Amino acid sequence: MEKADYIWIDGKVVGWDDATSHVIGNTLHYGFGVFEGIRCYKTEQGPAVFRLHDHLIRLRNSAKILGFEVPYSVDEMVESTREIIRANGADECYIRPLAYIGEGGMGLAYEDCQVNLLIATWFWGEYVGKGTLERGSRVKTSSYIRHHINTHMSKAKACGNYLLFQMARTDARRDGYDEALLLDANGQVAEGSVEHFFVVRNGVLVTPPLTHLLDGITRDTVIVLAREMGFEVREEAFSRDYVHTAQEAFFVGTGAEVTPVVELDRRPIGDGLRGPVTKQLQDAYFDVVKGRSNSHTDWLTYV
Ligand code: PMP
Incomplete structure (x- = not known):
């Protein structure tokens, strides 16, 4: 996998290697989190993200189904996505927003834990297999x-x-x-x-x-x-x-x-x-x- 330069986390653009999370966290241990997979393509008018709003609406809905809320609106996440793609200077990339519970609340019942959001991008070619x-x-x-x-x-x-x-x-x-x-x-x-x-x-x-x-x-x-x-x-x-x-x-x-x-x-x-x-x-x-x-x-x- 090709690293990008930056990752967006909770409103900040941080270096790829600095984007870490604590090892004691609900999502890491139990998989309680939601994510999206989105693609940005190179076009003649510059990079364009395909059906970004629909993906981000689905991200918020996924959290709703699990019983928590993503602490950002769709419009805010649209802007953050554009910001991180620009920061990474990519023409074409895969985009991975992840809403996760990084720290605290190790019980199984989700009870008002802190919800984090990251948006990462990287290059991802043919997914099923090369060729x-x-x-x-x-x-x-x-x-x-x-x-x-x-x-x-x-x-x-x-x-x-x-x-x-x-x-x-x-x-x-x-x-x-x-x-x-x-x-x-x-x-x-x-x-x-x-x-x-x-x-x-x-x-x-x-x-x-x-x-x-x-x-x-x-x-x-x-x-x-x-x-x-x-x-x-x-x-x-x-x-x-x-x-x-x-x-x-x-x-x-x-x-x-x-x-x-x-x-x-x-x-x-x-x-x-x-x-x-x-x-x-x-x-x-x-x-x-x-x-x-x-x-x-x-x-x-x-x-
Ligand atoms: N099924 C599953 C289980 C998936 O994770 C995905 C990828 N999101 C799909 C189907 C295809 O969905 P989409 O076209 O929205 O990427």
Whole structure:
């Protein structure tokens, strides 16, 4: 990982190596915190953050679900995000806001602890794996199931929820795959470790409903773009064998962007290459996030 020069913490811009926290803290021990993953892209008009407001609204909502409040408004966090990107002088970066409880209150019940907010940026290239945007990813059905809706609150991007996704992704990669595909408690396809999932069947896009999933910002973006391009998009549950017989499949997410899935459990999807519909959607997505499209310019916040 490439370090940046600075990190924003509670209103101050501090050097990367000085951005430390005490070892006795609720978030470090129990994972009680919420975060976001956002991307800033290089555009002809300078760096632009994609759907920044939507991400920061989701950050505040994640905290609300866990029962605490992020001590900054969306507008304040928008400005702090712009400030740290400018300080780091990046054209293109990944942005990580984290609301955490750094010190005090080691009991499990959250009781008026001090909530801290940091906003870090660093460079993050292709998330699923190097080269996967073009060659596609090889995926393994995970033996871990996506949290039941009443076990972990799936609409919260909460730190502790990521233990499951870390185990699923680590296992898949140790077995030589690029990524994991998790099923839900009913055995239906849920999502990747940090990506929503689509299949293409006879020109129609099908993706699992949001019932037990995070309100995905890339998923929403891709659905809007696909419908504008004339594709039918259906949100409905499906099983893993429906994936084996699809013509194309792909992951979407802030990190993954639009990454083709060309193999599930050693069975090629379609002809095992990035498909034409996936390529069309990738192009449309990158045109919008990189400011090359005249549409949806309101999704970009210039730095
Ligand atoms: N699912 C999970 C569990 C995630 O953490 C993410 C990344 N935030 C996604 C899906 C994709 O969501 P988004 O498009 O909003 O980044």
